[in-house]
Amino acid sequence: xxxxxxxKSSKSVDTFDSAWLQDCLPIYYRKxxxxxxxxxxxxxxxxxxxxxxxxxxxFTLIGDIYIRFQSFKDGPSLEKEIIAKSPIKIDIGxxxxxDPRNRHTIHPAASFRPVxxxxxxxIDMTDYDEVRYCCQGAQVCENCWILMDIAVKIIQKALADDxxxxxxxxxxxxxxxxxxxxxxxxxxxxxxxxxxxxxxYLVLLKGGTDVGRRVNLNDNRIHxxxxxxxNIIDEHFFKYLSKHDIFGNEERVQKFLKLIPDIIRDxxxxxxxxxxxxxxxxxxxxxxxxxxxxxxxxxxxxISMLAEEIQLHFCYPRIDIAVSKGLxxxxxxxxxxxxxxxxxxxxxxxxxxxxxxxxxxxxxxxxELDNVPASKxxxxxSSMKDSINVFDEFLKKLERSRTGRDMENLSLDDW
Amino acid sequence: MQFDSGKSRRSKIFRKxxxxxxxxxxxxxxxxEKVSLSEFEEYAIDRIxxxxxxxxxxxxxxxxxxxxxxxxxxxMANGKLEGLPLRLKDHSIEANLxxxxxxxxVSHFILRLAFCRTEDLRRWFLAQExxxxxxxxxLMTADAQKAFMLENRMHYNPISDSEKSExxxxxxxxxxxxxxxxxxxxxxxxxxFYKVPFTEAIELVRTRKVYIEKGQAYIPSNEVIVxxxxxxxxxxxxxxxxxxxxxSLMEEDDRLGPIxxxxxxxxxxxxxxxxxxxxxxxxxxxxxxxxxxxxxxxxMQQLHHNLKTNHHLKHNGRMQYGLFLKGIGLSMNDAIRFWxxxxxxxxxxxxxxxxxxxxxxxxxxxxxxxxxxxxxSCSKICSMTxxxxxxxxxPFRHTDASVLRQRLQGMSLNREGIDTIVExxxxxxxxxxxxxxxxxxxxxxxxxxxxxxxxxxxESRNVLNPKVVEGQKExxxxxxxxxxxxxxxxxxxxxxxxxxxxxxDLMTMDME
Numbered sequence: 001x002x003x004x005x006x007x008k009s010s011k012s013v014d015t016f017d018s019a020w021l022q023d024c025l026p027i028y029y030r031k032x033x034x035x036x037x038x039x040x041x042x043x044x045x046x047x048x049x050x051x052x053x054x055x056x057x058x059f060t061l062i063g064d065i066y067i068r069f070q071s072f073k074d075g076p077s078l079e080k081e082i083i084a085k086s087p088i089k090i091d092i093g094x095x096x097x098x099d100p101r102n103r104h105t106i107h108p109a110a111s112f113r114p115v116x117x118x119x120x121x122x123i124d125m126t127d128y129d130e131v132r133y134c135c136q137g138a139q140v141c142e143n144c145w146i147l148m149d150i151a152v153k154i155i156q157k158a159l160a161d162d163x164x165x166x167x168x169x170x171x172x173x174x175x176x177x178x179x180x181x182x183x184x185x186x187x188x189x190x191x192x193x194x195x196x197x198x199x200x201y202l203v204l205l206k207g208g209t210d211v212g213r214r215v216n217l218n219d220n221r222i223h224x225x226x227x228x229x230x231n232i233i234d235e236h237f238f239k240y241l242s243k244h245d246i247f248g249n250e251e252r253v254q255k256f257l258k259l260i261p262d263i264i265r266d267x268x269x270x271x272x273x274x275x276x277x278x279x280x281x282x283x284x285x286x287x288x289x290x291x292x293x294x295x296x297x298x299x300x301x302x303i304s305m306l307a308e309e310i311q312l313h314f315c316y317p318r319i320d321i322a323v324s325k326g327l328x329x330x331x332x333x334x335x336x337x338x339x340x341x342x343x344x345x346x347x348x349x350x351x352x353x354x355x356x357x358x359x360x361x362x363x364x365x366x367x368e369l370d371n372v373p374a375s376k377x378x379x380x381x382s383s384m385k386d387s388i389n390v391f392d393e394f395l396k397k398l399e400r401s402r403t404g405r406d407m408e409n410l411s412l413d414d415w
Numbered sequence: 416m417q418f419d420s421g422k423s424r425r426s427k428i429f430r431k432x433x434x435x436x437x438x439x440x441x442x443x444x445x446x447x448e449k450v451s452l453s454e455f456e457e458y459a460i461d462r463i464x465x466x467x468x469x470x471x472x473x474x475x476x477x478x479x480x481x482x483x484x485x486x487x488x489x490x491m492a493n494g495k496l497e498g499l500p501l502r503l504k505d506h507s508i509e510a511n512l513x514x515x516x517x518x519x520x521v522s523h524f525i526l527r528l529a530f531c532r533t534e535d536l537r538r539w540f541l542a543q544e545x546x547x548x549x550x551x552x553x554l555m556t557a558d559a560q561k562a563f564m565l566e567n568r569m570h571y572n573p574i575s576d577s578e579k580s581e582x583x584x585x586x587x588x589x590x591x592x593x594x595x596x597x598x599x600x601x602x603x604x605x606x607x608f609y610k611v612p613f614t615e616a617i618e619l620v621r622t623r624k625v626y627i628e629k630g631q632a633y634i635p636s637n638e639v640i641v642x643x644x645x646x647x648x649x650x651x652x653x654x655x656x657x658x659x660x661x662x663s664l665m666e667e668d669d670r671l672g673p674i675x676x677x678x679x680x681x682x683x684x685x686x687x688x689x690x691x692x693x694x695x696x697x698x699x700x701x702x703x704x705x706x707x708x709x710x711x712x713x714x715m716q717q718l719h720h721n722l723k724t725n726h727h728l729k730h731n732g733r734m735q736y737g738l739f740l741k742g743i744g745l746s747m748n749d750a751i752r753f754w755x756x757x758x759x760x761x762x763x764x765x766x767x768x769x770x771x772x773x774x775x776x777x778x779x780x781x782x783x784x785x786x787x788x789x790x791x792s793c794s795k796i797c798s799m800t801x802x803x804x805x806x807x808x809x810p811f812r813h814t815d816a817s818v819l820r821q822r823l824q825g826m827s828l829n830r831e832g833i834d835t836i837v838e839x840x841x842x843x844x845x846x847x848x849x850x851x852x853x854x855x856x857x858x859x860x861x862x863x864x865x866x867x868x869x870x871x872x873x874e875s876r877n878v879l880n881p882k883v884v885e886g887q888k889e890x891x892x893x894x895x896x897x898x899x900x901x902x903x904x905x906x907x908x909x910x911x912x913x914x915x916x917x918x919x920d921l922m923t924m925d926m927e
Contacts, residue, residue, distance in 0.1 A: 064769070108660065108663065111660065126804075127802065127803045127804055129804075130803075161628065161629070162627045162628060162629075162630075163613065163627070163629075163630050164628075164629035164630035164631075165630075186630070190614070191614075193617060194614050194617055196621070196800075197613075197617035197618070197620050197621040198620070200621045200622075200800055201620050201621055201623055203800065203802070205802075205803060206813065206814070206815055213815065213817075214803070214815075216815055216816075216817075222588055222593075223588065223589045223623040223626075224584075224585040224588055224589045224626055225589075225623065225627075226623070227588065261817070318802065318803045319802070320802060321800060321802060322730070322731070322802075
């Protein structure tokens, strides 16, 4: 794609072949997969009518065999099936009007439809290729992960403050992305058009492949959510600049200048020409914009927000909203093993961003198995335990919000 | 009118009269009146005419503008649609108030039955009904609007002054455009804000036009209409889905079934897949480069260009472009060859077969539920939201104005025309912009407004090469303009059903 790709030497990604997966997945599912908490999550604490049995699961088996519309009457039967099949990927779908396994027996067929679903978000590092200078495509490193951190913080804040959602589960997707599951009841019952409204509210960047600057605030008001996003980006912007030198070479400078409107482009080019660091160049650019606005007050409306627009262009979250819009879109379940990297899709919190190169892997867990006391749950006594704690906290809060109190007496790992 | 003794009956009559204080209805209760078969047919046809006028005029004029309203009135007069007025004060309608309301009420419900079958039909019907609703609302006096809200129990209480002052900064910044002339803070202080769950104002939330906090949206008084529209949209949309379930009953009825069928068919008519004059295989992959330069609408040029440069398109792009190609006559085998050649410049054939072959066969109805999918219309394309790295969507809607301008300049179009196009695009009239673009690249001034990319393509082939299209014998080289279908055509549904070349006739009629 571009000459800017820095080869990552040490991390070979595709170390997992299918024979290895075939051997280890059954062990992982038997020893590590936290079926208890997992079921308690999707059962939403409801003894009756939680609809767990109407929830679609789908499995990808070794050899890319894909089975959709699986459903289970309770946790133990889900566990049994997963251990038996050892899928390389488990997807969670919607709650349907009827048990999905019986969908062919329903008449009329149109009455079988999804009714509930967590509101989900999917952010993938590949969508950041034009604004990261460390990796491209499927690769990630701590430098581009800065952008993901910003994205998580902005979305978390918007979901919590603007929409009032409290139960947001963040999950690493195993390679180069993250997922968010919004599990408030009011979120699970949103219609498709309401979902798309929320998703589009969170989308600021204009799409397309050859669009220049993706943000244009001129003929728009600065909505409070955008203002807040700018503030969050501000906190991290120099960190981003220090790792991604957007003025690093002539090609990048030209790319940057393309984002600048004609009326001020030459001045900006001059102002940054002789400076050394990206930080200085950025400051000089900001100053040029300010001076221009002061001198040309009639034209200032065109560029008064230019610096902010460019910050947003580089750092605002790039959400794949197709995933969020539909009720029936499948999304990979937490605690899956990514078949290409062997990394576990572990939950984390927005305040404590996950380090994608420091998560438990299938390899490391199998090795750790020797050190786990036989009487204990391995997932609580291994490198998985931090993320299990995150999941527990999430569950506790979720259950506290419900009126049914009978769940609190159950031990955390029981059905 | 008869009065029978039942209390409930009388109260219903009373309520009805009360409700009839304006033409606007929410169509919450289905009609219970007796309707003769000929009335049924007449009602249905008249309402389709009306909705088609609303659609066609909406393509040519800025919705809500003076000209828009005038044009609709004019077309209605031409089509003799006095039976379905835009407002009650139009000529002496009060005299037959009951009749007018009944017709409006019943005809809406008939079309629900006719248009509930597929998503495309539902979308079309809902869009036109919504435009009609907005138009009628805009013609009402403020008092009538208030009365309407009261009658339909739409109460909105403004937030208190203390709450307002607490959130003043956010409300001001999120609600009003910055302006040099007036202070937005003052404006906010003088505006009533209504607090509603954000789910009731999704159009305003989607576009970030209102402040929201903890799930509550703060709606300024001038946007309250959006809440009412949204309510209307939700009701009708849900009702349409619900109606689908009763369809099997209707189809068994051999008096109503055929009428409803014909209604749905005459809607836009341009169902590109069912067209008879397009032969499968008329277009081959080798022709696409040339054709894309000559006759593709900009949205498809963009996709073609990106496919050729990146050897990849994301899912939505593949759908939009793939179905379009199918619509212009690329056969399935050619499509497979075309996509595979392009993609495999970057990936191996096996992987392609595994990941993408299904997708293409699916488009042609050879996989899954074997539906014969139709190419996307302009309204569908405009309603997409392409994300980063995606090149689907409409350039006149989704591309930043400055980039659009640059691109048009790159095509060496004249400055004045570019200004017009960009202006249309900025104001949210992508189809008008596209029509202007069409005129410019074809050196015409025929006031053509596309409503479908395939429509654009056909029109372009027609202009460039008038004899190519078969089965259209005396087709004029340059057509005057898109006239709504309401003119002069005999509108007897049954007759049309007897007509064997029904589809073709319908199509010609709709395009001219």
